[in-house]
Amino acid sequence: xxxxxxxxxxxxxxxxxxxxxxxxxxxxxxxxxxxxxxxxxxxxxxxxxxxxxxxxxxxxxxxxxxxxxxxxxxxxxxxxxxxxxxxxxxxxxxxxxxxxxxxxxxxxxxxxxxxxxxxxxxxxxxxxxxxxxxxxxxxxxxxxxxxxxxxxxxxxxxxxxxxxxxxxxxxxxxxxxxxxxxxxxxxxxxxxxxxxxxxxxxxxxxxxxxxxxxxxxxxxxxxxxxxxxxxxxxxxxxxxxxxxxxxxxxxxx
Numbered sequence: 686x687x688x689x690x691x692x693x694x695x696x697x698x699x700x701x702x703x704x705x706x707x708x709x710x711x712x713x714x715x716x717x718x719x720x721x722x723x724x725x726x727x728x729x730x731x732x733x734x735x736x737x738x739x740x741x742x743x744x745x746x747x748x749x750x751x752x753x754x755x756x757x758x759x760x761x762x763x764x765x766x767x768x769x770x771x772x773x774x775x776x777x778x779x780x781x782x783x784x785x786x787x788x789x790x791x792x793x794x795x796x797x798x799x800x801x802x803x804x805x806x807x808x809x810x811x812x813x814x815x816x817x818x819x820x821x822x823x824x825x826x827x828x829x830x831x832x833x834x835x836x837x838x839x840x841x842x843x844x845x846x847x848x849x850x851x852x853x854x855x856x857x858x859x860x861x862x863x864x865x866x867x868x869x870x871x872x873x874x875x876x877x878x879x880x881x882x883x884x885x886x887x888x889x890x891x892x893x894x895x896x897x898x899x900x901x902x903x904x905x906x907x908x909x910x911x912x913x914x915x916x917x918x919x920x921x922x923x924x925x926x927x928x929x930x931x932x933x934x935x936x937x938x
Contacts, residue, residue, distance in 0.1 A: 714801055714864065716770035723764040723771065724869050737839060738818045741906055743915060745897040745923035752880060752895045755921040762868035762878055767803070772866045774801035775881070779931045780855035782846075794931060795846060795855065797823075808847060810839070816903070819843060827851050859887050861930045863896075873910060876901045886933040896930065897923055 756762060764771035780795045794811040808827070810819045819839045822830045827847050849855050862885040870876035877900040884891045897918060905911050915925065928936075 714772070714774055716768075716802065717764070717772035717866065718769065719764040719766060719771060722871075723766045724874065726765055726767040736820050738820065739816060739903065740818075740900050741816055741903055743899045743901075743911070744926050744928055745899070745915070745918050746926045746928055747895045747897070747921070747923045748893045749922055751921040751923075752882065752897075755918065755923070756866065756880070758917070758921075760871050761917065763871045765867040765869050765877070767867075770802055771868065772864060773803060775861075775863055775865050776800070777861045777930075779858040779861070780850065781858050782849070783854075783856045796931070797827075797850075808843065808850075810843065810846065823847070859931055859934070861886055861933075862888075863930070870910070870914060876905070876910070876914070878914070881930070884930065884933070886930070886936070891933060891936055894936070895923075896926075896928060 775798065777796045777798045780797075782793075782795070792813050794809075794813075796809050796811075798807045798809055799805065805822050806825060808821050808823045808829075811817070812819075819842075821843055824830055827850050829843065829847065846855065862883075863881045864883045866880040866882070868878040868880075870878060879898045879900070881896040881898070884894050884896070899911065899914055899918075901908075901911055919925075
């Protein structure tokens with residue numbers, strides 16, 4: 686009798702272990718691979734230590750599962766493959782400048798960002814009024830790894846803000862986490878499209894929020910092709926929005 690009880694206990698333990706192993710495995714993100722047409726991103730360019738990106742972004746949001754139909758639409762989005770995947774998990778921590786937050790923080794975003802599949806830690810500044818993003822790779826002590834490619838007007842600003850971060854003079858704003866799918870427009874590589882899903886704000890899940898971003902050069906503003914993309918996405922219940930992932934504290938409230 687004792688023997689059967691012992692076997693029963695072992696069986697229960699094994700079942701519990703299998704359950705937790707399967708649960709942990711299922712929670713791990715897998716690389717998104719494309720069996721059809723895709724565009725391979727030049728990893729050497731992506732790994733630039735520093736860059737200044739000037740572009741316009743149109744954001745759209747949807748609160749339903751039509752995103753999956755949109756992604757499968759033929760002759761529309763082409764996967765942007767890097768490191769063997771066109772999806773990744775994005776982790777960001779946002780900061781603000783306390784002493785001048787009323788004047789500056791509506792115009793500037795400061796964040797530290799890393800990814801699940803791609804190596805590296807990045808410090809980014811987005812200046813809304815100029816539609817630019819300044820990005821540089823940093824080490825885990827918040828030092829710029831190399832400044833060879835950062836000989837421009839924004840380098841002193843990066844250095845200043847990183848020094849403030851190291852001295853705890855930047856105020857923590859929030860953390861975000863989301864799964865990002867990356868694409869190019871099938872007919873024009875100058876137009877990037879990203880879709881963010883499974884969004885978390887300060888470790889709180891935001892159910893059923895999907896954010897689509899259409900990123901294109903300034904000369905494409907009001908162009909026919911961008912309007913066509915917006916109209917196509919609208920047919921899948923995406924709506925143009927000014928939403929910001931760093932300001933989701935009141936979303937759904």
